[in-house]
Amino acid sequence: MTTDPVLTAIDAAVEALRARPHAHWLLAFSGGKDSTAALKIILAAYRKSGLASLNLTVIYCDTGVENPVLDIYVKSTFLALEAEFAHRGDGFATKILRAPVQDRFFVRIVGRGYPPPTNSFRWCTPSLRIRPVSRFIEAQDPQNTVVVLGLRRSESEQRDRSLAKSGEGLWQKQREGNRDYDLFLPILDLKVSEVWDAIFWLSAPTSIRARPLQELYRDASGECPVIKAPSAPPCASGRFGCWTCTVVRRDKSASKLIDAGYVELRPYFEFRNWLSEIRNDPDMRWPQRRSGSLGMGPFTIEARKAILRRIDELEDATRSEILDAAERGAIASLWRLDEYKRLSFR
Numbered sequence: 559m560t561t562d563p564v565l566t567a568i569d570a571a572v573e574a575l576r577a578r579p580h581a582h583w584l585l586a587f588s589g590g591k592d593s594t595a596a597l598k599i600i601l602a603a604y605r606k607s608g609l610a611s612l613n614l615t616v617i618y619c620d621t622g623v624e625n626p627v628l629d630i631y632v633k634s635t636f637l638a639l640e641a642e643f644a645h646r647g648d649g650f651a652t653k654i655l656r657a658p659v660q661d662r663f664f665v666r667i668v669g670r671g672y673p674p675p676t677n678s679f680r681w682c683t684p685s686l687r688i689r690p691v692s693r694f695i696e697a698q699d700p701q702n703t704v705v706v707l708g709l710r711r712s713e714s715e716q717r718d719r720s721l722a723k724s725g726e727g728l729w730q731k732q733r734e735g736n737r738d739y740d741l742f743l744p745i746l747d748l749k750v751s752e753v754w755d756a757i758f759w760l761s762a763p764t765s766i767r768a769r770p771l772q773e774l775y776r777d778a779s780g781e782c783p784v785i786k787a788p789s790a791p792p793c794a795s796g797r798f799g800c801w802t803c804t805v806v807r808r809d810k811s812a813s814k815l816i817d818a819g820y821v822e823l824r825p826y827f828e829f830r831n832w833l834s835e836i837r838n839d840p841d842m843r844w845p846q847r848r849s850g851s852l853g854m855g856p857f858t859i860e861a862r863k864a865i866l867r868r869i870d871e872l873e874d875a876t877r878s879e880i881l882d883a884a885e886r887g888a889i890a891s892l893w894r895l896d897e898y899k900r901l902s903f904r
């Protein structure tokens with residue numbers, strides 16, 4: 559019996575695949591190190607299992623506001639993965655998920671006037687990450703689906719406690735809607751160094767380049783979860799996340815990336831800081847909530863227009879598209895609805 563943790567993880571995954579050879583295996587991929595290691599272990603296990611094919615779908619949830627440097631890495635990796643899977647012909651597939659237009663980050667802020675998220679009002683995680691993935695999982699047959707996550711036991715004391723409580727080891731249950739799905743956690747017992755061992759040692763998929771990923775991690779760390787599993791770390795605790803994130807007080811990963819030479823991030827970073835500053839300016843918020851209760855409500859229409867102007871400037875400065883046509887159309891419709899309301903708040 560092997561004592562190498564990576565080989566042990568592969569053997570456990572071989573057993574899991576052999577136990578459920580006809581299931582639809584859904585692997586949630588963020589581009590970060592943990593989900594990358596989970597994918598590599600599943601592919602190594604598949605090779606070792608002797609199975610002739612596997613119904614494996616790697617899903618990636620695109621929030622539309624991912625850190626641009628990491629976004630380029632993840633999207634190019636994902637495209638290469640798609641081509642590699644098509645070439646292999648083993649039954650592997652990829653799927654990019656996105657929140658519906660009305661739930662996207664800037665449609666909520668600029669269109670509906672939502673204040674940027676904070677720890678106590680973190681509306682973004684369910685809208686941008688959890689729900690798109692949940693909806694996709696809920697559309698699958700619970701009897702015949704296994705969800706694979708790159709969660710690890712040693713990530714933090716908090717996670718250790720919740721994992722210890724759930725007490726089910728590599729196999730757990732995940733509730734989506736009103737149905738339970740099987741959750742398989744292939745890297746649960748790996749330490750960070752072993753995760754990197756798996757990424758560097760295991761060859762498949764070849765489209766994942768270990769060195770650039772490691773270099774990105776030198777300047778940024780962690781990854782946001784896409785599933786509300788009991789053991790998942792809170793979103794924004796990892797920084798493979800949104801460039802707009804105002805949940806963290808200071809975006810240390812972005813500043814480290816800028817210091818490391820990714821100066822193209824500077825305009826995004828400045829915009830995010832500005833958004834955080836104006837959040838609690840009473841002049842920019844309705845004096846009433848949408849529920850009618852007194853207190854800081856949504857951004858005023860003028861504030862939303864000011865934010866949109868800054869987004870336009872940011873698009874010019876970065877030569878990138880931050881809002882697409884559908885999002886701009888949704889914002890215009892939401893403004894028309896709120897134009898009627900604002901008179902009553904004056």
Ligand code: SF4
Nearest residue numbers: 682793794799800803
């Ligand atoms: S990274 Fe920040 S903004 Fe993005 S979903 Fe997570 S908490 Fe929200």
